[in-house]
Amino acid sequence: MDGRRFSCMMWALLVAFGVALPAAYYAWLMPLEVGDMDPHLFERGIGSPLLAWLNGYLGVLFNYRYLGATNWLVLVPIGMVLATWRRRAPWQRGLVVFYTAALALIGAMGGFNYRYALTLQPLTVATTCVFVWRAFDRKGRSARERGAFVAAMALLGVLNSAASIHYHFRVASVMAAPPPEARPGATLTERLDAGPEDLERWLNAHGVRPTDTVLVNNLPVWYYRTQRPGIYFWCGSDQLFLRDGTHALLAGRSMHEAASLLRDTLHCRYIFSTGELSALSPPFTRFLDEACVPLATDPKGHTLHRVKDTFGR
Amino acid sequence: MDERLHFLLVLAITNIGMGGVVAALLLRWNSRLRLPSGAVVLLGLAMGPFLASLLLYHQLLLLPGRSAMAVLGTSVGIVVGLGLMAGRGWTALGRLLRAVPALLRDDVWMRWFAAGTLLMLGIATVLLATKPLVDHDVLEYAVRGRWFLDTLEVTYERHPFDARNGFYYVGLHGHSFPLLFTWDGLWQRFTGATGDLWPRSITLWYTWLLIALVWSVLRQWDRALAFVGVLTMVVPFGFALLLVIHHLDSYRITLFTAMVLLVLVLRERPELPLMLLFGAVLGAQAFIHSTGAILGGVLWMLWLVMHPGPLRVRLVHAGASAALALAFGGVHYVLDTMIGTRWIFKDIIWF
Numbered sequence: 001m002d003g004r005r006f007s008c009m010m011w012a013l014l015v016a017f018g019v020a021l022p023a024a025y026y027a028w029l030m031p032l033e034v035g036d037m038d039p040h041l042f043e044r045g046i047g048s049p050l051l052a053w054l055n056g057y058l059g060v061l062f063n064y065r066y067l068g069a070t071n072w073l074v075l076v077p078i079g080m081v082l083a084t085w086r087r088r089a090p091w092q093r094g095l096v097v098f099y100t101a102a103l104a105l106i107g108a109m110g111g112f113n114y115r116y117a118l119t120l121q122p123l124t125v126a127t128t129c130v131f132v133w134r135a136f137d138r139k140g141r142s143a144r145e146r147g148a149f150v151a152a153m154a155l156l157g158v159l160n161s162a163a164s165i166h167y168h169f170r171v172a173s174v175m176a177a178p179p180p181e182a183r184p185g186a187t188l189t190e191r192l193d194a195g196p197e198d199l200e201r202w203l204n205a206h207g208v209r210p211t212d213t214v215l216v217n218n219l220p221v222w223y224y225r226t227q228r229p230g231i232y233f234w235c236g237s238d239q240l241f242l243r244d245g246t247h248a249l250l251a252g253r254s255m256h257e258a259a260s261l262l263r264d265t266l267h268c269r270y271i272f273s274t275g276e277l278s279a280l281s282p283p284f285t286r287f288l289d290e291a292c293v294p295l296a297t298d299p300k301g302h303t304l305h306r307v308k309d310t311f312g313r
Numbered sequence: 314m315d316e317r318l319h320f321l322l323v324l325a326i327t328n329i330g331m332g333g334v335v336a337a338l339l340l341r342w343n344s345r346l347r348l349p350s351g352a353v354v355l356l357g358l359a360m361g362p363f364l365a366s367l368l369l370y371h372q373l374l375l376l377p378g379r380s381a382m383a384v385l386g387t388s389v390g391i392v393v394g395l396g397l398m399a400g401r402g403w404t405a406l407g408r409l410l411r412a413v414p415a416l417l418r419d420d421v422w423m424r425w426f427a428a429g430t431l432l433m434l435g436i437a438t439v440l441l442a443t444k445p446l447v448d449h450d451v452l453e454y455a456v457r458g459r460w461f462l463d464t465l466e467v468t469y470e471r472h473p474f475d476a477r478n479g480f481y482y483v484g485l486h487g488h489s490f491p492l493l494f495t496w497d498g499l500w501q502r503f504t505g506a507t508g509d510l511w512p513r514s515i516t517l518w519y520t521w522l523l524i525a526l527v528w529s530v531l532r533q534w535d536r537a538l539a540f541v542g543v544l545t546m547v548v549p550f551g552f553a554l555l556l557v558i559h560h561l562d563s564y565r566i567t568l569f570t571a572m573v574l575l576v577l578v579l580r581e582r583p584e585l586p587l588m589l590l591f592g593a594v595l596g597a598q599a600f601i602h603s604t605g606a607i608l609g610g611v612l613w614m615l616w617l618v619m620h621p622g623p624l625r626v627r628l629v630h631a632g633a634s635a636a637l638a639l640a641f642g643g644v645h646y647v648l649d650t651m652i653g654t655r656w657i658f659k660d661i662i663w664f
Contacts, residue, residue, distance in 0.1 A: 070545065
């Protein structure tokens, strides 16, 4: 393949990856509704095998929703080092091994979590920028061409962010009950403050005494804003976190038995959660529907339930 | 004391004062390190709040149950001692600060950076006024930090369960971030203030430092490239969320990035002083988050494989950097694995 043809092919690939893939990602690949996906996986953006690769294992490079549109460009210098491995200096090989190992570790251990994927963002961006800069220099391109390319990178990033924000609004628009921070017309404070307002007063108003033990579904705000006793619980993994470790609440128990465990053994009669968190576990939602009485829901979506007594009241 | 005054006091003491002490120390030793002065100052500022958490960690672990006054007094005493050690580093720091106005006057791209800094300051003001501590992970760290504050001791146990309120700490990572809440709480005992403005500001402080670090690196190639590179880094939606969620991410990513950059310098000059600094930064970023501990370990091993020196030099460098990494917080993971929760070897729960 002659140099000119190779160059054309590379440009075509750049356009395909830089523009076509993000366009397809937002237009078709990313679902707006949970459908028949696992709610956990939908929430994390990894509800299908393809999405598990794009947003999960290779999230550092292709999770367009949260990361840049040009992170994948770092694959070019990595590929070049790999293709000329023997001729490369040990430090270049070492860095490629490190970056690849980091990519694999982050991808395997939580690439779907954009915060983990962001770990490599400064290095990815800096490496890509320096590589492009030097590549243009080596090819004898003008400063204008070089500047145009990196400016296009930045512009693509801006457009990608706009598409990402638009996608988040589209998801919220089809939600039956969008969280308060995603509701149309919400103020900045409402969007940023998803926490309960005056938790103590709200609990007192609904009859929860300061000494009542409450099952806290993964809401550490309970311990931060009150001095009240709680039992830490996460419905997503059905685990009670007790003095001697974790125990299941619902697995292997009927609704009646689970209610009895809470009420009679753990001396806990109330459950503090949010509709959004509870919905992540259909068995827990069923438990709330069948074995508990809803007491209150605050404007931010926090819910308070009372476990029914032995007479089902 | 008013909450905002308390915030400014802790910000001045920790971010500026302690960060300045580390920067001055590094500048004093920079004849051996031979690093760009600007990057050294940024690294020093990044190590300021970290140093506060490290001093607390060692005290609460080795001398548990002392009074708040004793703990805070010891920390301040050590920092003052380090400040005295910095000696002529202060002169160098002063010289650098005096050069800033000229830099802003002569370099249009630096004025862009200054404009970005002002924008960050505006964002920080709005966020600190409107965004309370509401997100899951940071609340876990905050409650853990308050627990440390109440007991003034760091202990390792299989199940970190607080019998007083039923809280169970599910966090996997080093204690640096929770201890920043403890640090703020210790000062609150003296000022009488309440609130959490300072721990909430940490994300914003380190985001600015991260931007400045990447800017200073790319600036070595080209000033316009620094602008475009930083713009590319900050525009993704995830980076914007990094700003509005009061989390430890910018804290850990700044020190992680600094660690990798140090390896790039080490490849040119595999010298002991640089290796010691690498070990310290490795330990620091590990003490913040498990990702840093794992990736730092991988990088440490790779560097020893890549090291161009003879075996004896490699062993000396490996031992010295490992010792510093452990002293700068890496020891947490050893203790947690051996006598604590078993770290990543336990059944990890994704929240």
